[in-house]
Amino acid sequence: MAEAFNDKLLPSGKAARYAAVAEEIAAVLAGETNLVARMATVASMLANSFDDYFWTGFYVVDPVKPEELVVGPYQGTLGCLRIAFGRGVCGVAAATGEIQIVPDVHAFPGHIACDSRSASEIVLPVRDAAGRLIAVLDVDSERSAAFDETDAAALQSILKEVFGG
Ligand code: SME
Numbered sequence: 001m002a003e004a005f006n007d008k009l010l011p012s013g014k015a016a017r018y019a020a021v022a023e024e025i026a027a028v029l030a031g032e033t034n035l036v037a038r039m040a041t042v043a044s045m046l047a048n049s050f051d052d053y054f055w056t057g058f059y060v061v062d063p064v065k066p067e068e069l070v071v072g073p074y075q076g077t078l079g080c081l082r083i084a085f086g087r088g089v090c091g092v093a094a095a096t097g098e099i100q101i102v103p104d105v106h107a108f109p110g111h112i113a114c115d116s117r118s119a120s121e122i123v124l125p126v127r128d129a130a131g132r133l134i135a136v137l138d139v140d141s142e143r144s145a146a147f148d149e150t151d152a153a154a155l156q157s158i159l160k161e162v163f164g165g
Contacts, residue, residue, distance in 0.1 A: 010049055018154030021049045026161060038162055039135070040073035046139070046158075047075035052147075054118060055140040058126065059083055059090050061133055069094055072135060080114045088112035093123040093136045099152050100124075103145035115140070122147035124155050127165025134163065 010017050025045050029038055039058045047056035057074020062082075069083040069090055085095040088110055093100045100123045105111045118140040126135040137159060141147065159165070 014050075014150050015154065017049060018150075018158070021045055022154070022158050022161065025158060029162060035134075036073060042137075042158065042162055043073050043075050046155075052141040052143055053139055054142045055079065055115060055138070058135045058137055059094075060135040061094070069136065074138075076140070077115045077117075080112060083112060089121055089123045090136050090138050093125055094133060097125050097133065099156065101147050101149075101152060103147075105140075117142050119144040120146045122151055122155070124152070124159060126159050126163050129164030131165055134165075 010020050025042060028041055028045070032038060032041075039060075043057045047053045053075075055074065055076030057076065057079060058072035059069035060072040062068045062070045067085045069085070071079050071081050083091045085091050089100050089102050089105070089108055090112070091110075100121075102108045102111070102121050105113070105118055105121055119142055121138065121140040123139075124137045125133055126137055128134050137155060139147065139151075139155075
């Protein structure tokens with residue numbers, strides 16, 4: 001079991017901070033197979049590690065409506081409940097299977113504004129060990145252009161470690 005999580009102990013450089021958080025996440029989740037517990041832990045630990053993380057959470061592929069995402073574990077203000085594949089940044093990530101880095105959400109066609117304070121965002125597809133899309137991870141920031149390839153690579157590696165895909 002990891003020590004109590006404390007962001008004051010984390011390194012200040014972004015890549016080093018991601019590496020430290022990834023280690024903490026792996027330690028906390030060791031032996032825990034429940035998907036909701038895994039998603040909730042990732043959302044909480046990421047949200048509490050980076051000032052730029054204003055809304056942090058998962059939209060999961062609805063098992064009964066496979067072309068629709070439904071909100072999962074998250075940290076932040078109220079998120080919208082459902083997003084159709086292809087709609088908004090999350091829907092595009094789900095439909096294309098590609099990471100979306102959006103420096104200015106207002107310039108993204110069809111962006112869904114759950115909270116008007118969001119200025120930029122990154123969304124990554126989440127896959128299981130069989131390569132099936134199970135969710136997307138959505139991180140929104142109040143700052144424009146808050147996310148770049150460093151975030152994308154680090155988050156992708158955390159998602160692979162935690163969800164297998
Ligand atoms: N920004 C997302 C919608 C979800 S929320 O902001 C929590 C999108 O356009 O996909």
